[in-house]
Amino acid sequence: NAGVTQTPKFRILKIGQSMTLQCTQDMNHNYMYWYRQDPGMGLKLIYYSVGAGITDKGEVPNGYNVSRSTTEDFPLRLELAAPSQTSVYFCASSLIQRYSSERLFFGSGTQLSVL
């Protein structure tokens, strides 16, 4: 059982380049999330999805885009990379049903540097 898989693990971008961070989960979870973690700042929610075809903004969505065409996949797109986007990115998923929820499962993260 792979859980939540993120690729790549590390990436260096030049300012203005674009890239897609991949995330896939094999637990049939309906909710998926993208967070960024900056040193000493905790985790900030970028975007989330409550199911295929449905996405919504989190706290810090500027500079990012997402799509959710399948239950399994939730890629995060950076269109014009900026130094402020240097961070560690985590994808997560959960099964949330009416009146109950399960634990949040995280991927191992993508360390991104924009130079």
Added chain:
Amino acid sequence: KQEVTQIPAALSVPEGENLVLNCSFTDSAIYNLQWFRQDPGKGLTSLLLIQSSQREQTSGRLNASLDKSSGRSTLYIAASQPGDSATYLCAVAQGGSEKLVFGKGMKLTVNP
């Protein structure tokens, strides 16, 4: 706006001590609260989830309690071991929201 606070930011203890980690939140209308562990360079692992209707959850040497009215949760670690060294984060799911709000975490070091 929900705010989650973990104090202190770091703690260093000798092996064998029983530990209490604190988490406070400003809005008591939460759906659930989770405690996570993060090892350096790794993702977060959910340790315990407490639903809003529950008072505590236990897993092995870990026990988490929740007091919604006072906006507090504690994570109790019994007989700490060097392998418990990690950063511990708490997060609350706001009632009516699918989004978790995280604390900044507490870095725990257990010395042999």
